[in-house]
Amino acid sequence: MSTFVKVIVIGAGNRGKNYAEFATINPVRMQVVGVADPRTFAQKNLQKRHQIPDENTFSDWRQVADREKFADAVFICTPDRLHRDPAVALAKKGYHILLEKPMAVTEEECTEIVETCITSGVMLMVCHVLRYDPLISKIKELIDHGAVGDVMHIQHLEPVGFYHFAHSFVRGNWRNEAQSSFALLAKSCHDLDLIHHWTGGRRCIKISSFGSLNHFRKENKPVGAADRCLDCLVEKTCPYSACKIYLDRVKQGHVGWPVSVICSSSVPDIESVTEALRNGPYGRCVYECDNNVCSNQVVNIEFEGGLTVAFSMVAFTEEICQRKTSIYGSKGELTYDGNRIRVFDFLTKKTTLHSSESSAPESFAMAGHGNADYHLVDAFISAVASADPSLIHSGPEETLASHRLVFLAERARLENRVVFLVLPCFTYFSM
Numbered sequence: 001m002s003t004f005v006k007v008i009v010i011g012a013g014n015r016g017k018n019y020a021e022f023a024t025i026n027p028v029r030m031q032v033v034g035v036a037d038p039r040t041f042a043q044k045n046l047q048k049r050h051q052i053p054d055e056n057t058f059s060d061w062r063q064v065a066d067r068e069k070f071a072d073a074v075f076i077c078t079p080d081r082l083h084r085d086p087a088v089a090l091a092k093k094g095y096h097i098l099l100e101k102p103m104a105v106t107e108e109e110c111t112e113i114v115e116t117c118i119t120s121g122v123m124l125m126v127c128h129v130l131r132y133d134p135l136i137s138k139i140k141e142l143i144d145h146g147a148v149g150d151v152m153h154i155q156h157l158e159p160v161g162f163y164h165f166a167h168s169f170v171r172g173n174w175r176n177e178a179q180s181s182f183a184l185l186a187k188s189c190h191d192l193d194l195i196h197h198w199t200g201g202r203r204c205i206k207i208s209s210f211g212s213l214n215h216f217r218k219e220n221k222p223v224g225a226a227d228r229c230l231d232c233l234v235e236k237t238c239p240y241s242a243c244k245i246y247l248d249r250v251k252q253g254h255v256g257w258p259v260s261v262i263c264s265s266s267v268p269d270i271e272s273v274t275e276a277l278r279n280g281p282y283g284r285c286v287y288e289c290d291n292n293v294c295s296n297q298v299v300n301i302e303f304e305g306g307l308t309v310a311f312s313m314v315a316f317t318e319e320i321c322q323r324k325t326s327i328y329g330s331k332g333e334l335t336y337d338g339n340r341i342r343v344f345d346f347l348t349k350k351t352t353l354h355s356s357e358s359s360a361p362e363s364f365a366m367a368g369h370g371n372a373d374y375h376l377v378d379a380f381i382s383a384v385a386s387a388d389p390s391l392i393h394s395g396p397e398e399t400l401a402s403h404r405l406v407f408l409a410e411r412a413r414l415e416n417r418v419v420f421l422v423l424p425c426f427t428y429f430s431m
Contacts, residue, residue: 005384006071008034008095010061010086012042014261015100015127016077022377023050025361030381033071036061041265061086069093073384076100079173080181084109087124091116096123096384098377102189103399105181107407114396125380128193128394128402130323132375134356136194137393138341139325139334142354143198147343148329154198154309157324158191159317165295166240167258169315170216171282175291183293184209184413185406188313191323192299192409193394193402195309198327201398202303204405206420209413211297215316221287228283230274240286242277299409 007023009016012035023030032050036058037043047057058064061078065086073096076086084104091097097117103110103126117124130136143151160169168174174186184192226232229242238244247270250259255268262282266272277283295315302308322338332345341354361374383391412419 004028005030005073005381006033007031008036008056008064008071008074009046009077010036010064010074010090011077011079011082011100012037012039012046013077014257016075017042017046017049018373019075019077019098019127019377020046020050022374022381026378026381029385030377034058034064036064039264061090065089065093069095072096073098073380080186081105081179084113087113088116091120091122091124094120094122096380098125098127098380100127102126102181102185102406103403105185107404110400110403114400117396123380123383123389123392124396124399125376125383125392126394126396126399127376128190128399129372129376130190130194131197131372131393132379133372134375135339135341135354136323136336136372138354138356139327139336140197142334142341142343143200143327143329147332147345148327148334149331151199151307151327151329153307153328154195155326155328156191156195156309156311158188158311158313159319159322159324160187160313160315161317161320162239162315163245164258164320165315166216166286167245167261167282169293169295170240170286170289170291171242171284172261175289175293177293182410183295184211184297184299184313184410185403186293188297188311189403189406191311191313192405193399194323195301195311196398196402196405199303199307199309201401202305202307204408204421205302205304206418207299207301207405207408207412208418209297209299209409210416211294211313211413213292214295216286216289216291216295218287221285225285225287227285227288228278229285230277230283232285238286242283246273246277246282294413297413301405301409 007030009020009032020032023032032052034056035043035046035052038059043057074090075098076083077100078086080102083099087097087099103113169183174180180186222234225234229235235241235243246259246262250268250270250273259268259273262276262280263272297313299311325336327334331347332343335342343352379391383389389395408419
């Protein structure tokens with residue numbers, strides 16, 4: 001292997017582009033040597049950014065699989081339903097895999113990816129970026145060091161954000177389960193993964209879940225509203241107006257997420273954003289879309305040893321993805337508000353505050369997951385460069401286990417039942 005890790009980006013959208021930026025910051029550690037994306041603008045944009053030769057630019061990942069192996073690893077950042085095939089094929093070619101979450105959209109596909117990577121002897125990292133956030137990592141460290149004693153109960157909230165949900169899950173790529181995946185998998189597999197991580201790998205005993213699509217339905221469309229925000233007489237009174245979410249932002253000079261997503265074939269400016277809102281999916285009224293995924297959902301889990309968990313995902317929040325966590329133990333209580341950790345000790349009745357420092361550059365901090373994206377790619381590149389899979393915190397087996405919790409929770413919701421698991425074989429039954 002060369003002194004730097006050679007990477008091919010499969011899917012040059014928002015996530016692939018962000019992860020690839022690691023190479024511009026650390027050129028002695030990573031080089032982007034190939035790109036595959038059917039969208040000419042995205043493909044050429046990444047090619048220019050990383051000076052990728054023409055012979056290594058492709059419109060289809062299959063063209064990469066047909067070539068002799070010419071890199072060390074691939075970043076697979078395709079849409080959710082297009083994860084399984086490139087992951088399996090490129091693992092068989094010997095590429096180490098950085099795979100965007102969710103791993104795949106069915107338990108069977110997830111299992112196949114994991115088994116293929118293990119059989120092929122390649123490393124697999126799934127992009128559960130929160131695992132790599134220094135402050136969130138501190139939570140696990142505190143639990144393991146007994147800061148709260150034995151963990152008894154975990155409450156965890158994911159506030160998606162009112163305009164984030166409208167952007168991604170009403171108008172956007174994750175709005176329709178048949179085209180992407182169900183909301184708990186697409187948005188909250190991060191959170192079920194963290195919960196599984198914090199429980200220390202305890203087995204799930206039983207699980208229930210409730211949730212539905214609220215508000216963003218045709219019957220809630222305001223009187224006098226048009227099918228598109230640019231033509232709407234009541235747009236100014238709607239918090240979900242596409243004019244507010246996109247056009248007002250670009251007028252203020254903001255061309256990052258979510259504005260950058262809606263102009264797939266050009267640089268976002270007032271003209272291109274206006275055109276996208278007039279003719280594209282992001283200009284539609286939120287009450288006239290083909291969305292069908294849950295806007296709020298709760299998951300309740302009991303793990304072995306009596307540990308209970310309550311998780312909530314809700315669209316209708318001011319904060320955007322600023323998780324809130326409370327962990328209750330036999331000796332203390334830990335709370336996390338997205339900015340700091342507070343630990344209260346029952347014996348001393350003293351409170352200790354914990355924060356963290358990050359060396360992530362500002363460009364990654366603006367990418368949507370704070371500094372976690374940078375640390376995720378840093379861990380993967382370090383693991384590949386040193387052939388040390390222990391540097392990967394979201395590896396194949398543990399990720400498969402946490403994804404199974406997501407699939408079980410969705411089954412419980414759809415069947416309106418408590419799903420009981422039989423130990424230790426992980427078969428399950430409902431009642």
